[in-house]
Amino acid sequence: MSELWEAFLQAIQLIVTLDSEVVEIALRSLAISATAVVLASLICIPIGGMIHFRNFHGKRVLINVIQTFYSIPTVCVGLFVFIFISRAGPLGGLNLLFTPAAVAIGQMVLITPILMGLTISALSGVDKAIKDSALSSGATEFQAIWTIIKEARFAVVAALIMGFGRAISEVGAAMILGGNIRGYTRVLTTAISLETQKGELVLALALGIILIALALIINTVVNVALQRY
Amino acid sequence: MTLLKTAQLGYSADSKALLRNINFQVERAEVFALIGPTGAGKTTLLRLLNLLDTPTSGKIYFNGQDTAESTRLRLQMRRKMAMVFQKPVVFNSTVYENIAYPLKVRKHGRKETQTRVEEMLEITGLKGYEKRRARTLSGGEAQRVALARAMIAQPELLMLDEPTANLDPVSVSKIEEVLANTIREQKTAVIMATHDMSQGQRLADMIGVLMNGEILQTGSPSEIFCSPSNKEVAEFVGVENILSGIISQKDGDLVAIDVNGATIEAISEFSVGDKVYVIIRPEDITFTLAKETSSARNMFQGEIARMTTVGQLARIEVDCGFPLLGVVTKRSAEELNFNLGKKIYASFKATAVHVIK
Numbered sequence: 277m278s279e280l281w282e283a284f285l286q287a288i289q290l291i292v293t294l295d296s297e298v299v300e301i302a303l304r305s306l307a308i309s310a311t312a313v314v315l316a317s318l319i320c321i322p323i324g325g326m327i328h329f330r331n332f333h334g335k336r337v338l339i340n341v342i343q344t345f346y347s348i349p350t351v352c353v354g355l356f357v358f359i360f361i362s363r364a365g366p367l368g369g370l371n372l373l374f375t376p377a378a379v380a381i382g383q384m385v386l387i388t389p390i391l392m393g394l395t396i397s398a399l400s401g402v403d404k405a406i407k408d409s410a411l412s413s414g415a416t417e418f419q420a421i422w423t424i425i426k427e428a429r430f431a432v433v434a435a436l437i438m439g440f441g442r443a444i445s446e447v448g449a450a451m452i453l454g455g456n457i458r459g460y461t462r463v464l465t466t467a468i469s470l471e472t473q474k475g476e477l478v479l480a481l482a483l484g485i486i487l488i489a490l491a492l493i494i495n496t497v498v499n500v501a502l503q504r505y
Numbered sequence: 506m507t508l509l510k511t512a513q514l515g516y517s518a519d520s521k522a523l524l525r526n527i528n529f530q531v532e533r534a535e536v537f538a539l540i541g542p543t544g545a546g547k548t549t550l551l552r553l554l555n556l557l558d559t560p561t562s563g564k565i566y567f568n569g570q571d572t573a574e575s576t577r578l579r580l581q582m583r584r585k586m587a588m589v590f591q592k593p594v595v596f597n598s599t600v601y602e603n604i605a606y607p608l609k610v611r612k613h614g615r616k617e618t619q620t621r622v623e624e625m626l627e628i629t630g631l632k633g634y635e636k637r638r639a640r641t642l643s644g645g646e647a648q649r650v651a652l653a654r655a656m657i658a659q660p661e662l663l664m665l666d667e668p669t670a671n672l673d674p675v676s677v678s679k680i681e682e683v684l685a686n687t688i689r690e691q692k693t694a695v696i697m698a699t700h701d702m703s704q705g706q707r708l709a710d711m712i713g714v715l716m717n718g719e720i721l722q723t724g725s726p727s728e729i730f731c732s733p734s735n736k737e738v739a740e741f742v743g744v745e746n747i748l749s750g751i752i753s754q755k756d757g758d759l760v761a762i763d764v765n766g767a768t769i770e771a772i773s774e775f776s777v778g779d780k781v782y783v784i785i786r787p788e789d790i791t792f793t794l795a796k797e798t799s800s801a802r803n804m805f806q807g808e809i810a811r812m813t814t815v816g817q818l819a820r821i822e823v824d825c826g827f828p829l830l831g832v833v834t835k836r837s838a839e840e841l842n843f844n845l846g847k848k849i850y851a852s853f854k855a856t857a858v859h860v861i862k
Contacts, residue, residue: 405594412555413607413654414584423606427597 283481312383324395325421345389354452382449387439398431514563538709547698587655593647595639645676771858789857790831
């Protein structure tokens with residue numbers, strides 16, 4: 277148990293002294309996962325909005341399928357994307373494998389179901405009268421969807437935070453698609469995995485604490501920002 | 506010129522017909538009140554007319570064009586209409602942004618928007634509220650925001666779904682005042698759903714009575730009130746003295762109707778043996794102490810069964826074998842010494858009797 281305390285102290289030391297490698301890994305983790313969230317939200321929020329707005333056959337089933345994929349194993353996503361972007365795959369020519377972009381794509385695929393599903397639930401929480409009022413005020417379908425999204429902004433942002441949390445904390449896709457290359461694709465989770473295997477438990481734990489602290493800071497900042505609106 | 510017209514409009518949900526054979530039209534600058542009890546289908550009809558829901562049968566024509574033609578056309582048409590819903594709905598933003606919304610979605614410039622919003626704030630008495638979060642407003646204030654939002658784009662047709670239901674009297678009169686001004690100045694056509702007959706009478710040029718998903722009668726307020734087409738309409742619009750009887754004799758247009766053993770004479774096209782309802786407006790009944798000779802063809806003796814005074818008026822219910830309600834001034838009632846149990850004569854002309862089936 278003394279390892280935990282030691283890890284905590286070391287984490288603080290790494291943060292306070294701004295250990296260059298740790299800072300670099302942490303920033304890379306942030307950048308990759310943030311990119312994944314931005315990309316995924318560009319896809320999920322409009323499509324989620326459409327699914328919520330329109331009535332069609334199989335809507336219920338579609339939402340169930342989306343929700344099922346919330347718990348897709350990260351290694352499966354890694355493998356799936358790997359097949360696409362490896363040299364022999366259909367997107368092999370883009371030379372994406374073992375790059376930060378590949379990790380971002382993997383994380384994007386991973387969180388797409390969560391983001392889409394939670395967007396749909398967020399929008400379902402908005403009073404139907406808002407949609408009617410928007411349309412009645414002369415909004416186009418797209419404008420009405422946007423209005424509903426704005427009404428649900430708290431819940432949508434909560435969905436984004438959930439997605440970000442899942443992206444930054446996953447290890448399977450980052451390992452398979454990024455390859456844990458030092459100084460290039462190494463992120464917090466892959467570093468933790470490596471240090472644990474090397475027996476550097478204290479460093480691994482310290483990195484874990486940094487990871488959780490990052491999630492905490494982002495959560496707090498976003499929540500404080502939201503309170504103002 | 507006709508602004509809106511429906512043809513055999515029908516709507517059903519879950520295989521239950523909510524609206525059937527709706528045929529009516531609204532002219533430009535006309536105020537049309539849709540009156541009917543709760544659950545009659547008023548909201549459903551307004552939602553169809555606002556093109557929010559799609560009818561299951563029949564057609565809606567706006568400015569002579571079929572609204573079912575294309576989605577693009579429906580958007581254009583919807584932008585010439587506006588609706589205020591029964592429950593006040595405001596977006597979770599400021600009052601200013603709420604009112605500006607219709608101009609924003611129409612991509613109007615910022616300058617113009619600001620001028621128009623300020624105008625609407627002034628009209629609806631919401632000046633100084635522009636920075637308030639709309640969700641923090643009271644029901645009456647929120648409904649005024651909704652009204653301002655509906656009027657800002659100067660619609661050709663304004664629809665109001667019980668706009669003053671559940672609001673305090675001050676908000677009701679404010680909203681009615683704003684409405685009356687708008688109708689007068691902007692020449693906006695209005696369709697207003699209400700279960701309040703007196704509100705319909707105050708504001709409307711035409712009234713349509715909607716019951717159980719059907720429009721039973723359309724006409725001017727006085728037509729509806731003085732000659733309701735059937736018993737349901739008569740009861741709903743608050744007509745008193747509705748008596749049921751059977752036509753026993755007929756001579757030309759003059760009929761004798763047997764009501765509970767008494768015979769009432771009236772003018773009617775119905776034939777002998779028909780079951781009918783007789784409507785006599787309380788204002789048309791004259792009370793006398795003695796049997797007098799007059800041109801009134803109907804005179805009955807009865808006992809005063811109930812007396813209530815409302816302001817300067819006395820409502821007198823006489824039991825003549827059937828109940829008959831009349832209205833006299835309080836002073837007449839005092840001078841003639843009316844009191845409970847007193848035997849008096851009630852008379853009314855045959856032409857004052859309205860006969861319906």
